[in-house]
Every structure is written in structure tokens, then in C-alpha cells.
Amino acid sequence: MEMETSTYSTTNNILLSILSIVVVTSILKVVNWVWLRPKKLERWLTQQGIPGTSYKFFFGDTKDISSMSTQALKTPINGFSNDYFPRVDPFRHHLLTRFGKDYFIWAGPTPMVNISKPELIREALTNTQDFLKPRLNPIVDKLFPGFVNYEGEKWAKHRKMINPAFHMEKLKLMLPAFYDSCAKMIDKWEKIAAEGGSTELDMWPDLNALSADVISRAAFGSSxxxxxxxxxxxxxQTSMALAMLQEVYIPGLRYIPTVKNRRFREVENEIQTLLKTIINKRKQEIEVGKPVKADLLGILMDSILKQTQEVVGSIKIQQLGMSIQEVIDECKLFYFAGQETTSVLLVWTLLLLSKHQDWQARAREEVLQTFQNSVPDFEGLSHLKTMSMILYEVLRLYPPATQLNRRIHKDTKLGKLLLPAGALIAFPILLVHRDEDFWGDDVDNFRPERFSEGISKATRGNNSYFPFGWGPRTCIGEKFAITEAKMALSMILQRFSFELSPKYSHSPMTVIFLQPQHGAQIILRRL
Incomplete structure (x- = not known):
């Protein structure tokens, strides 16, 4: 009996010891995560000569960023000024005046280092082995799934599979879809303006619908x-994700069945179901012998149905293409990123041309000389020099994404800096695009003539212009977006003149991409 009691007591002591070790280890890990490691990294970065904010327990700078942004968005910009950085990112604007161009802030317990030197940006964005896509919050993976978040061989494989959809020959085949979508919007505008020859409208919802229609037709064969x-x-989902991203990420928190988390999962499940329906419909068409369509979905479906062979030495290895889930992820990514990128490019272009009537007239003259009133063709669109200059300047002043982020998984050299493992690196597109050292003291002015001899001449060889990213991971849909924008602008200029409405309130804001907070009201006149 005494022996049994002793054994029982020993077992209890062992269990208590193990439990104590687990609890103490967990506490030490949490303390290291939320305090010891951030303070160590703060000293590290300061010793590198990089100034920054003092770390605040757990939240870092997230509360200040959120409160300052909320306050800034309450007030539109007085007049139409292209110097809107204090409104879209007041916290970083404050640090720019305090620290200069390069500094670090805190995304919760993680330091984020702001790098603005073009030569360092080029070096980092070219080095895809060490500078990886950030993994700050799994919510981002839901919003931006697919190859954009892959690394290494998986990224290279998916990029290779998707590349054919964006070759020039494929873009030519998509032109009728671009035209049909633009014609539908323009027919609507002509009907609205028919009675008096002019009308006032908010073009932002229509441009969203236009780019959505283009994506559906050109990529998936639907409307x-x-x-x-x-x-x-x-x-x-974007609205919910943005709110979540402004909070400090706590592992596992997304699994707690809060109202917000449940709704996010419901939305995600419905999107997955709808995309699966589109894919299964196409799969059935292929199975009954219909030819594979030359759109994005067709190319992705082709990768599922075919196996590729890779020769390793003298051995042939069978490799499967994408899984159905991977195809769904790529479709979701293209639906979201493709639609948003083009709609914001178009809205800022039309707003700037509404303000700068001289450039609107020059663009219209070029379009009419090239196409008269005929349907724009691919060859003609590719030779619209004035329009290209305008689009480049719009992308300089109003890039769809205002910064690129990367993470490093090991201590990494960048120029003369030694950056610590786990740090986030931010490349501020918006600030580099309007750096007086590279663009001159008229940096905030709309001057498309900067690009009269192309991007390389305009930047004098510096990496001071990267609206679609840089290096191997440059946005795959860049040519798609530019071609769609040229088609839409050509057709609009053929039929209408336009100017800013007195109701327009210049209020750029970032909701993932840069967009007008209160719409884009213009006065439209039929020609």
C-alpha cells in the first residue's frame, strides 16, 4: 500500500514538473516574443544607424497608425493636390519629417524597416531567395492566394504555367472581350447624356464594373x-481583411468563432463554391470534346489535364500540373488583383485628364488620328505614345499599391546594412515616385512629358519607378492592365469630353489599393 502511494506521488510530481516546465517555457517564449526580442532588434537597428520609433509593448505602432489614419480620412484635400501622402499615410509622413527617408517602425512586435534608396530596392527585389513575401497575417493568404504568395520552386512552376496567358499573342485574342466590356459602359453613358448632350456622374462604380466585366470575359469567358x-x-472580404490587418496578429485568434471570423469564413466558402462551379462547368466542356479556350482558365485547366515530364539524369519523372484547389486560388487572385489594378489606374487617369484639359485634348487628337471613329486595334494601341506617357505619369503619381513589403528569414546584408532575421522590409513606392532627388522640384506636378523618351530616360537609369514591382516578381498582369486601360481610354476619348464636377472631393485613400474615398464625379459631354 505504501509502495502504491509512493508510486502515485512520484507520478504526480513528475507530471507537475513537466507541467511547470511547459508553463515556464511558454511564458518565456511569450515574454521573448512581446518584449525581449523586439528590444534586442531595436538596439540592433539603432546600431546600424537606422533611426526609428521606440517599441511599445505588444502593439508597437499599430494603434498610432490606425488612429492617425482614421483622423486624416475625415477631411478631404483642399483643392486637387497630388501631394496626398499626409492623408493616405499620416503616420509615415510624420516619421519622414522626423527621421528622413529611411527608418523603422513596429508592426506589433515585428520591426518594419523603410528602405527608399533605389539601388537597395533593386538589390532586394532582385534577390528573391532572401527577400520573401511577408507572412504577417494568414488573412493576406485568403485575400491574395495563389502563386503571388508562393516561394522558390513552387512559385517558379506556377509562374511558368500562368505566363502564356499574358503573352502578346494572347492579349491580342482578348481585345474583343476588352472592346465588348468598354462598349457596354460607353453605351450606358451615351444614354445618360443623350437628352441634354451632357451629364454629371460618378464614374467610379462604372469603372469598377468595367474592369470586373473585362476580367470575367477575358479570363473566364463569362460576363x-x-x-x-x-x-x-x-x-x-477586402473590407473585413483590412480591419483585421490593422490589428496585431495573434496566432490562432482567427479560429475563435467571433461574429467577424464566422462571416469571413462564410464569405470565403461562398467565393470558393462559386469559383468551383465555373471551373467544373469548363471541365465538363473539355470532357465532352470542346476545345480548350485560350483564356486564363483554359490555360490553368490545361495544366490539370496534362502531365509534364522532367528528365533528371536518365530518369523521366512525371509531374502533375495544378490541383483543382490551386486553380481556384489562381482564379480568385486574378479576379481580385486584375479588377482592382485596372479600375484604379483608369479612375486616376480620367480624373487627371479632367483637370488637365490640354493633355486630354492631346490624347484625343492622337486617338482620332490613329483610329478615327473605328474600333481600336492592338497595333494602334501599342503605338499610342501620348497615351503611354500619360499612363506612366498617372502610375508615378497614383500607383495602385503605395508600397511593397518583404520579409527576411535570416540575418541578411542589404548594401552596407545587416538586417536581422524576422524583420519586415518596406519599399515605399509612393515616396520614391515623388522623390525630388530623382524627379526634380516639380515632382508633385502632372507632367507626362517626363516620359517622352520612355521610362529608362525619365528615371536616368535609377530604380525610382516601379508601380508594378521590380525584378523576377514584377506583376504578371502589367501588360494586361495597360492594354485594357488604353482600350477604355481610346473609346471614351472618341465619344466624350469630360471635366471635374464641382461635387468632386479629392480624397485618395488606401483600401489595399489607392482609390477615391468619395467617388469620382465628372461632367461628361458627348462629342
């Missing part, structure tokens, strides 16, 4: 009406 529910859900 906006068929994909409309997907776009509505993506808009809701």
Missing part, C-alpha cells in the same frame, strides 16, 4: 453579371 456575386463578396 460581369455571372461573376457579379464574386466581386460583391470580394469587396466585403
Amino acid at each position: 460581369y453579371e455571372e461573376g457579379q456575386r464574386i466581386f460583391e463578396l470580394l469587396k466585403e
Whole structure:
């Protein structure tokens, strides 16, 4: 009996010891995560000569960023000024005046180092082995799934599979889809303006619908009406994701069944179901012998149905293409990123041309000389020099994404800096695009003539212009977006003149991408 009691007591002591070790180890890990390691990294960065904010327990700078942004968005910009950085990112604007161009801030317990030197940006964005896509919050993976978040061989494999969809020959085949979508919007505008020859309208919702329709037709062979529910859900998901990203990420918190988390999962499940329906419909068409369509979905489906062979030495290894889930992820990514990028490019272009009537007239003259009133063709679009200059300047002043982020998984050299493992690196597109050292003291002015001899001459060989990223991971849809924008602008300029409405309130804001907070009201006149 005494022996049994002794054994029982020993077992209890062992269990208590193990439990104590687990609890103490967990506490030490949490303390290291939220305090010891951030303070160590703060000293590290300061010793490198990089100034920055003092670390605040757990939250870092997230509360200050959120409160300052909320306050800034309450007030539109007085007049139409292209110097809107204090409004879209007041916290970083404050640090720019305090620390200069390069500094570090805190995304919770993680330091984020701001790097603005073009030569360092080029070095980092070219080095895809050490500078990886950030993993700050799994919510981002839901919003931006697919190859954009892959690394290494998986990224290279998916990029290779998707590349054919964006070759020039494929873009030429998509032109009728671009035209049909633009014609639908322009027909609507002509009907609205028919009675008096002019009308006042908010073009932002129509441009969103236009780019959504283009994506649906060109990428998936459907129309906006068929994909409309997907776009509505993506808009809701984006709004929820943005709110979540402004909070400090706590591992596992997204699994707690809060109202917000449940709704996010419901939206995600519905998007997945709708995309799966589109994919299964295409799969059935292929199975009954219909030819594979030359759109994005067709190319992705082709990768599922075919196996590729890779020769390693003398051995042939069978490799499968994408899984159905991977195809769904790529479709969701293209739906979201493709639609948003083009709609924001178009809205800022039309707003700037509304303000700068001289450039609107020059663009219209070029379009009419090239196409008269005929349907724009691919060859003609590729030779619109004035329009290219305008689009480049719009992308300089109003890039769709205002900064690129990367993370490093080991201590990494960048120029003369030694950056610590786990740090985030931010490359501020918006600030580099309007750096007086590279663009001159008229940096905030709309001057498309900067690009009269192309991007390389305009930047004097510096990496001071990268609206679609840089290096191997440059946005794959860049040519798609530019071609769509040229088609839409050409057709609009053929039929209308436009100017800013007195109701327009210049209020740029970032909701993932840079967009007008209160719409884009213009006065439209039929020619």
C-alpha cells in the first residue's frame, strides 16, 4: 500500500514538473516574443544607424497608425493636390519629417524597416531567395492566394504555367472581350447624356464594373453579371481583411468563432463554391470534346489535364500540373488583383485628364488620328505614345499599391546594412515616385512629358519607378492592365469630353489599393 502511494506521488510530481516546465517555457517564449526580442532588434537597428520609433509593448505602432489614419480620412484635400501622402499615410509622413527617408517602425512586435534608396530596392527585389513575401497575417493568404504568395520552386512552376496567358499573342485574342466590356459602359453613358448632350456622374462604380466585366470575359469567358456575386463578396472580404490587418496578429485568434471570423469564413466558402462551379462547368466542356479556350482558365485547366515530364539524369519523372484547389486560388487572385489594378489606374487617369484639359485634348487628337471613329486595334494601341506617357505619369503619381513589403528569414546584408532575421522590409513606392532627388522640384506636378523618351530616360537609369514591382516578381498582369486601360481610354476619348464636377472631393485613400474615398464625379459631354 505504501509502495502504491509512493508510486502515485512520484507520478504526480513528475507530471507537475513537466507541467511547470511547459508553463515556464511558454511564458518565456511569450515574454521573448512581446518584449525581449523586439528590444534586442531595436538596439540592433539603432546600431546600424537606422533611426526609428521606440517599441511599445505588444502593439508597437499599430494603434498610432490606425488612429492617425482614421483622423486624416475625415477631411478631404483642399483643392486637387497630388501631394496626398499626409492623408493616405499620416503616420509615415510624420516619421519622414522626423527621421528622413529611411527608418523603422513596429508592426506589433515585428520591426518594419523603410528602405527608399533605389539601388537597395533593386538589390532586394532582385534577390528573391532572401527577400520573401511577408507572412504577417494568414488573412493576406485568403485575400491574395495563389502563386503571388508562393516561394522558390513552387512559385517558379506556377509562374511558368500562368505566363502564356499574358503573352502578346494572347492579349491580342482578348481585345474583343476588352472592346465588348468598354462598349457596354460607353453605351450606358451615351444614354445618360443623350437628352441634354451632357451629364454629371460618378464614374467610379462604372469603372469598377468595367474592369470586373473585362476580367470575367477575358479570363473566364463569362460576363460581369455571372461573376457579379464574386466581386460583391470580394469587396466585403477586402473590407473585413483590412480591419483585421490593422490589428496585431495573434496566432490562432482567427479560429475563435467571433461574429467577424464566422462571416469571413462564410464569405470565403461562398467565393470558393462559386469559383468551383465555373471551373467544373469548363471541365465538363473539355470532357465532352470542346476545345480548350485560350483564356486564363483554359490555360490553368490545361495544366490539370496534362502531365509534364522532367528528365533528371536518365530518369523521366512525371509531374502533375495544378490541383483543382490551386486553380481556384489562381482564379480568385486574378479576379481580385486584375479588377482592382485596372479600375484604379483608369479612375486616376480620367480624373487627371479632367483637370488637365490640354493633355486630354492631346490624347484625343492622337486617338482620332490613329483610329478615327473605328474600333481600336492592338497595333494602334501599342503605338499610342501620348497615351503611354500619360499612363506612366498617372502610375508615378497614383500607383495602385503605395508600397511593397518583404520579409527576411535570416540575418541578411542589404548594401552596407545587416538586417536581422524576422524583420519586415518596406519599399515605399509612393515616396520614391515623388522623390525630388530623382524627379526634380516639380515632382508633385502632372507632367507626362517626363516620359517622352520612355521610362529608362525619365528615371536616368535609377530604380525610382516601379508601380508594378521590380525584378523576377514584377506583376504578371502589367501588360494586361495597360492594354485594357488604353482600350477604355481610346473609346471614351472618341465619344466624350469630360471635366471635374464641382461635387468632386479629392480624397485618395488606401483600401489595399489607392482609390477615391468619395467617388469620382465628372461632367461628361458627348462629342
